Amino acid sequence: MDAPTTESAGNGADGDSGAWGWFTPSPAKSPEKPTDSTEPVESSGTAESAAEQAVPPTAPRTTPQAAPRAAGRTATLPPRREVPAAAGPVPESALEASVRTQRPAAAEASADALLIRRTMAEIEPVAEQVTSYFYALLFVRYPDLRQLFPVSMDEQRDRLFKALLTAAQRVDDDASLTEFLAHLGRGHRKYGTLPEHYPAVGECLLGALARYATLSWDGEAEAAWIRAYTKISQIMIDAAAEDEATAPAWWDAEVVAHELRTSDIAIVTVRPDQPYPFLAGQYTSVETPWWPRVWRHYSFACAPRSDGLLSFHVKAVPAGWVSGALVHRARPGDVIRLGPPGGSMTVDHTTDNGLLCLGGGTGIAPIKALVEDVAEHGRRRPVEVFYGARSDHDLYDIDTMLRLEHAHPWLSVRPVISSGPTGGVYRSISGRLPDAVREYGPWGEYDAYVSGPPGMIRSGVDALVGVGVPSDRIRHDAVEELVAAGE
Numbered sequence: 001m002d003a004p005t006t007e008s009a010g011n012g013a014d015g016d017s018g019a020w021g022w023f024t025p026s027p028a029k030s031p032e033k034p035t036d037s038t039e040p041v042e043s044s045g046t047a048e049s050a051a052e053q054a055v056p057p058t059a060p061r062t063t064p065q066a067a068p069r070a071a072g073r074t075a076t077l078p079p080r081r082e083v084p085a086a087a088g089p090v091p092e093s094a095l096e097a098s099v100r101t102q103r104p105a106a107a108e109a110s111a112d113a114l115l116i117r118r119t120m121a122e123i124e125p126v127a128e129q130v131t132s133y134f135y136a137l138l139f140v141r142y143p144d145l146r147q148l149f150p151v152s153m154d155e156q157r158d159r160l161f162k163a164l165l166t167a168a169q170r171v172d173d174d175a176s177l178t179e180f181l182a183h184l185g186r187g188h189r190k191y192g193t194l195p196e197h198y199p200a201v202g203e204c205l206l207g208a209l210a211r212y213a214t215l216s217w218d219g220e221a222e223a224a225w226i227r228a229y230t231k232i233s234q235i236m237i238d239a240a241a242e243d244e245a246t247a248p249a250w251w252d253a254e255v256v257a258h259e260l261r262t263s264d265i266a267i268v269t270v271r272p273d274q275p276y277p278f279l280a281g282q283y284t285s286v287e288t289p290w291w292p293r294v295w296r297h298y299s300f301a302c303a304p305r306s307d308g309l310l311s312f313h314v315k316a317v318p319a320g321w322v323s324g325a326l327v328h329r330a331r332p333g334d335v336i337r338l339g340p341p342g343g344s345m346t347v348d349h350t351t352d353n354g355l356l357c358l359g360g361g362t363g364i365a366p367i368k369a370l371v372e373d374v375a376e377h378g379r380r381r382p383v384e385v386f387y388g389a390r391s392d393h394d395l396y397d398i399d400t401m402l403r404l405e406h407a408h409p410w411l412s413v414r415p416v417i418s419s420g421p422t423g424g425v426y427r428s429i430s431g432r433l434p435d436a437v438r439e440y441g442p443w444g445e446y447d448a449y450v451s452g453p454p455g456m457i458r459s460g461v462d463a464l465v466g467v468g469v470p471s472d473r474i475r476h477d478a479v480e481e482l483v484a485a486g487e
């Protein structure tokens with residue numbers, strides 16, 4: 001999440017001048033300003049130093065289980081109080097030009113969308129400070145919320161802020177907004193997020209915006225943000241409440257097998273404590289007992305199985321918290337947590353198109369799941385897998401893939417090696433995945449799936465489009481997510 005100012009308040013310059021909390025559900029909760037010693041604005045010169053002072057270095061050791069799983073239903077904000085005029089006139093040239101550059105179709109946007117984009121254009125260059133200030137406000141005003149977040153949250157926090165801004169930008173497009181936010185709202189159940197937390201976040205978001213968007217912030221901008229945030233949070237709250245009827249906030253899953261395939265890649269198999277519905281090609285989020293409240297994504301390495309077991313291929317990245325723990329520490333009997341499934345890299349069973357699959361590194365895991373899925377559905381569709389790695393040694397799952405190829409005449413698996421000797425026992429091809437795809441084909445009758453590091457996804461998609469696969473028939477996980485994950 002992030003940040004802006006609160007308050008609307010008074011002069012539009014620092015969010016702390018007005019009465020607290022028209023966003024706050026219970027006036028008793030934070031009726032007064034924080035004391036000087038923790039006040040993020042006055043006590044420090046910059047938002048960064050404010051954040052450093054305000055955010056406790058460690059959070060109380062409370063896990064999301066401690067929070068009630070119930071979700072209520074209402075996010076509507078209290079009526080807006082009167083807002084004084086903005087601090088000064090907005091320099092139209094700079095801001096308007098910026099907005100025009102971002103959205104040429106601005107003329108079609110609603111008045112609220114235009115106001116929101118003006119704020120965003122202004123804060124974009126200082127987004128990091130705005131984010132820090134937002135968290136400072138949140139944890140000073142609502143210290144109880146700190147325990148929902150990981151001890152160290154530098155890597156994740158701008159994702160929350162970015163998501164808020166992305167959502168605010170889509171405020172005119174209900175379908176896209178709901179698609180984006182409903183999944184997020186369901187996923188927030190695992191953090192212990194409750195409906196009553198949303199007004200606190202909204203208040204601090206506006207607090208940070210008002211502090212940094214000094215040129216474009218005024219009563220109208222504030223009112224537009226309140227409407228947008230109310231809509232955003234209501235979608236997330238509703239999605240969470242609906243999900244509650246059918247799914248737990250998270251699943252406990254016991255490790256039942258742990259196989260170290262290479263010095264840094266493990267195949268981890270778990271048994272969820274209750275049925276876990278998902279589709280081949282999707283991923284989930286995982287929390288380990290060693291890094292509470294730190295969640296990371298992992299793709300399922302199998303299609304749904306009759307015994308309910310799930311498997312993952314995990315590569316330990318240097319100094320990686322969760323991957324290191326899953327590869328080097330997890331043992332049978334350990335219990336991890338799983339969030340809900342996500343992702344749309346799934347097989348379209350309504351068509352007979354072939355599947356062209358590009359998997360690099362542990363990106364082969366969901367590709368293997370797709371192959372199993374096709375096998376289980378029983379329709380003979382050609383499936384062509386290009387499995388990329390640096391060397392033969394890095395093809396850690398090649399034996400499984402070749403066994404599948406042997407069992408299914410419709411499946412072809414081609415290892416592609418970017419450096420080192422080729423040929424060998426696996427008959428690997430030399431080069432990079434995109435080049436290999438260009439050499440074979442034609443692919444006009446195929447749906448394409450790309451899985452691996454972001455660079456590979458980008459070059460793979462380019463190559464596929466280049467050989468004539470329409471982009472709406474190319475599926476992959478969100479590159480931004482993977483980049484955020486450091487992949």
Ligand SMILES: Cc1cc2nc3c(=O)[nH]c(=O)nc-3n(C[C@H](O)[C@H](O)[C@H](O)COP(=O)(O)OP(=O)(O)OC[C@H]3O[C@@H](n4cnc5c(N)ncnc54)[C@H](O)[C@@H]3O)c2cc1C
Nearest residue numbers: 296297298299314315317320321322323362481485486487
């Ligand atoms: C949709 C999705 C699916 C994913 N599926 C899988 C999967 O099936 N298997 C799998 O192993 N991972 C997968 N990942 C990546 C995974 O979510 C984690 O990002 C990864 O395991 C690192 O987490 P960590 O906590 O160990 O490292 P962190 O503690 O987050 O990172 C430690 C340091 O390592 C850097 N780093 C992170 N990743 C890498 C990397 N790949 N190479 C080099 N440095 C890195 C970070 O920037 C940071 O400096 C997936 C990610 C996404 C978004």
Ligand code: HEM
Nearest residue numbers: 145148149153156159160163164187191193197198201233
């Ligand atoms: C209303 C708009 C909100 C948006 C758009 C939003 C968005 C996000 C996003 C994108 C993430 C990154 C991880 C993920 O995808 O799950 C995240 C994480 C998180 N959010 Fe939210 N969120 C919102 C509200 C809230 C509220 C009200 C709370 C409760 C205090 C909350 C608590 C958390 C926590 C604890 C995390 C995990 C942080 C971490 O792993 O570092 N969020 N949020």
